[in-house]
Amino acid sequence: MKDEVPNLKDFDQRLRDEANEEHTLEVPHAEPTSKTQIIAIYGKGGIGKSFTLANLSHMMAEQGKRVLLIGCDPKSDTTSLLFGGKACPTIIETSTKKKLAGEEVKIGDVCFKRGGVFAMELGGPEVGRGCGGRGIIHGFELLEKLGFHDWDFDYVLLDFLGDVVCGGFGLPIARDMAQKVILVASNDLQSLYVANNVCSAVEYFRRLGGNVGVAGLVINKDDGSGEAQAFAEAVKIPVLASIPQDDDLRKKSANYQIVGTDQSQWGALFAELGVNVGEAPPVRPAPLTQDGLLELFDGSETGAGYTLVPATDLDMRGKNAAPQESLEVIYDEA
Numbered sequence: 001m002k003d004e005v006p007n008l009k010d011f012d013q014r015l016r017d018e019a020n021e022e023h024t025l026e027v028p029h030a031e032p033t034s035k036t037q038i039i040a041i042y043g044k045g046g047i048g049k050s051f052t053l054a055n056l057s058h059m060m061a062e063q064g065k066r067v068l069l070i071g072c073d074p075k076s077d078t079t080s081l082l083f084g085g086k087a088c089p090t091i092i093e094t095s096t097k098k099k100l101a102g103e104e105v106k107i108g109d110v111c112f113k114r115g116g117v118f119a120m121e122l123g124g125p126e127v128g129r130g131c132g133g134r135g136i137i138h139g140f141e142l143l144e145k146l147g148f149h150d151w152d153f154d155y156v157l158l159d160f161l162g163d164v165v166c167g168g169f170g171l172p173i174a175r176d177m178a179q180k181v182i183l184v185a186s187n188d189l190q191s192l193y194v195a196n197n198v199c200s201a202v203e204y205f206r207r208l209g210g211n212v213g214v215a216g217l218v219i220n221k222d223d224g225s226g227e228a229q230a231f232a233e234a235v236k237i238p239v240l241a242s243i244p245q246d247d248d249l250r251k252k253s254a255n256y257q258i259v260g261t262d263q264s265q266w267g268a269l270f271a272e273l274g275v276n277v278g279e280a281p282p283v284r285p286a287p288l289t290q291d292g293l294l295e296l297f298d299g300s301e302t303g304a305g306y307t308l309v310p311a312t313d314l315d316m317r318g319k320n321a322a323p324q325e326s327l328e329v330i331y332d333e334a
Helices: 008-020 051-061 091-100 132-145 189-207 226-234 247-256 267-279 289-295 313-322
Strands: 037-043 067-074 112-114 117-121 153-161 180-185 213-222 239-244
Touching: 008 239, 037 117, 037 189, 051 067, 051 117, 051 153, 051 213, 051 267, 067 132, 091 132, 189 213, 189 226, 189 289, 213 226, 213 267, 226 239, 239 267
Parallel strands: 037 153, 037 180, 067 117, 067 153, 180 213, 213 239
Antiparallel strands: 112 117
């Protein structure tokens, strides 16, 4: 029996057609049937958004609020601390499997609960196999089909990766999907660079008529050096909480232990954060220039005073450099 050879030309054409399709960031939406604060939390990868949000959402639930936590990071690690290290099935992964089986996705397939908090992960494509931003858009389309705008929550917390600036991750800001943004950063240049980028995005869309504002900054792993506090003052946003750099917090986070509870020594800190998050109004930030951001730090740590030195063609050729004959016409003097 002769092996069937796939038609690679057709496959190639399908890929080209998909690449040429016009995609928008529009997500279907309807008028909400209940008043819900939708808050997008942005921060540099690894800065502690998941730690902050898991404990914040748990404390809000203890305060009597109905809270939905949605992980919008392709790593799908937002809910792992809340669920004791267990990974819950993502919306995109579940949708793909159900579609292949000819079944519909149900809420119980993708949404799970603990301590009064409801949580889910949007997920994303496998590494090297798709666009994370488009995955976010697809995830919100599915949430719409599941009845997102009819759900009754006091708060919906969206955990977004701040490093990536493509449209999918900027959806809450670009399309007014959230009422306000909260930043998570520390006293280091890279996390504040990301926070400043998000402020720039908020300011850009405000100039275009958008309504989303920044409600404030959560300083995580605060060592007391003061750069994050200075950043907040410079961009004109409040500090909602300072979570100290503490070995007890590090160990409990590594062991998937919730500290955002009245039974914890850290309960009062997260209780205050919960109140501040709910009450802080969205404000229009004043993002810094690159030089302005660097000025928050000691010049010896940021290479202040360095002057750019242009490279030359000879520099680029290295050992292969050789004088090139000129085609310029030189006339003898008469």
